[in-house]
Amino acid sequence: MTNLEKYLNAFVTALEVSPAEAPALVYGQSKVWDSVGHMSLVAALEDAFDIMLEMDDIIDLSSFDKGKEILSKYDVEI
Amino acid sequence: MPPGRGSSMLLAGKNALVTGASRGIGAAIVAAFAAEGANVWALARTRSEAFEATLAGLAAAHGVWLKPLYADVSDPAAVSAAIRLAMTDKQPLDILVNNAGAMAQDKPFQLTALEEMEALFRVNFFGAVQLSQLATRWMARKGRGAVVNLASIAGINGGSRLDYSASKAAIISATKTMARELAPLGIRVNAVAPGFIQTDMTQALGQQVQADTIAKTLLRRAGTPEDVAQAVTFLASDRAAYITAQIWGVDGGML
Numbered sequence: 001m002t003n004l005e006k007y008l009n010a011f012v013t014a015l016e017v018s019p020a021e022a023p024a025l026v027y028g029q030s031k032v033w034d035s036v037g038h039m040s041l042v043a044a045l046e047d048a049f050d051i052m053l054e055m056d057d058i059i060d061l062s063s064f065d066k067g068k069e070i071l072s073k074y075d076v077e078i
Numbered sequence: 079m080p081p082g083r084g085s086s087m088l089l090a091g092k093n094a095l096v097t098g099a100s101r102g103i104g105a106a107i108v109a110a111f112a113a114e115g116a117n118v119w120a121l122a123r124t125r126s127e128a129f130e131a132t133l134a135g136l137a138a139a140h141g142v143w144l145k146p147l148y149a150d151v152s153d154p155a156a157v158s159a160a161i162r163l164a165m166t167d168k169q170p171l172d173i174l175v176n177n178a179g180a181m182a183q184d185k186p187f188q189l190t191a192l193e194e195m196e197a198l199f200r201v202n203f204f205g206a207v208q209l210s211q212l213a214t215r216w217m218a219r220k221g222r223g224a225v226v227n228l229a230s231i232a233g234i235n236g237g238s239r240l241d242y243s244a245s246k247a248a249i250i251s252a253t254k255t256m257a258r259e260l261a262p263l264g265i266r267v268n269a270v271a272p273g274f275i276q277t278d279m280t281q282a283l284g285q286q287v288q289a290d291t292i293a294k295t296l297l298r299r300a301g302t303p304e305d306v307a308q309a310v311t312f313l314a315s316d317r318a319a320y321i322t323a324q325i326w327g328v329d330g331g332m333l
Contacts, residue, residue, distance in 0.1 A: 036262040043218035043263075052162055052212070 003049075003078045007071070010044035011064065027062040049076045088315040090115035093169050095213060097121045097151055097205075098178030100129045102277035103228065106303035107175055108133070110311045112140040116173065119164045121147040123178070151178045151205030152197070161212045170220045173314045174213040176206035176249075177228045181279045187240035195241040202245035203252070210256060210267075218263045224314045225260075227253050227269040228306075231329045234271055246271075250325050257323035266322035268313045273329025275301040296331025 099120035217223025233246025
């Protein structure tokens with residue numbers, strides 16, 4: 001599985017959305033990506049890429065694209 | 079009987095992280111968890127051969143693994159590093175026990191510097207909150223878990239030391255808020271509130287204070303670390319699957 005597939009899969013499983021819906025999601029602007037969904041997403045990303053996100057990055061994780069940018073800081077290129 | 083083989087042990091096959099694990103109530107919790115089949119990352123502030131020998135002995139006796147971790151819970155970087163190290167074991171985390179704590183000096187709040195109060199809160203409150211943040215994200219990967227916080231009867235009734243009792247009151251409030259936020263992720267959060275328990279910390283209170291405190295308990299004795307450990311073990315176990323946001327007194331009846 002590629003990093004992009006793992007990344008997309010984290011959104012799909014944590015937020016229970018389709019792969020087509022995931023890229024357009026923005027934190028707080030969707031029922032599925034609320035604070036509970038956010039923590040599920042963080043856990044899914046940490047599990048998928050075997051990383052531990054810093055608190056600032058958890059707070060900054062606000063969109064599908066922003067997440068890619070954040071993961072690059074952990075040497076995860078998507 | 080080895081854990082996970084149809085035994086009736088309360089924590090068979092569970093993985094736990096216990097702070098303040100080298101002495102007193104924390105050491106009793108580690109021993110109780112091991113006896114009930116749990117594997118434990120035992121976090122202590124100071125590296126010690128005696129501590130590691132105790133863990134090795136318990137592990138061998140009960141057929142579990144018990145691994146020492148070292149961090150001062152008032153140091154956020156050290157706490158993060160300890161959790162990262164534990165995560166390299168590639169095991170899920172089922173249970174967190176926030177036991178590490180410090181006692182305040184026995185003096186009026188008017189004579190207590192704010193810096194002293196802040197230092198106590200860093201151990202008794204912020205350390206537990208940070209560990210809970212990190213550990214419950216780890217638990218959320220599996221969608222299950224249990225956190226047990228060590229509060230105090232002083233956090234309910236007030237105590238003779240403002241900073242200590244206030245830090246424990248803060249833990250009680252945090253327990254309920256965490257329980258609310260983490261329930262959707264499958265994580266339960268409870269606290270025990272010990273009364274007068276015989277530990278190194280309480281021995282420093284002096285004979286008269288100890289006698290006066292025991293006289294106020296219905297059961298007319300001091301509690302033991304094992305008394306507290308049994309309550310923590312139950313709350314951490316699946317037998318407590320429908321219990322969350324609760325503060326259990328383990329105080330011999332201090333009305």
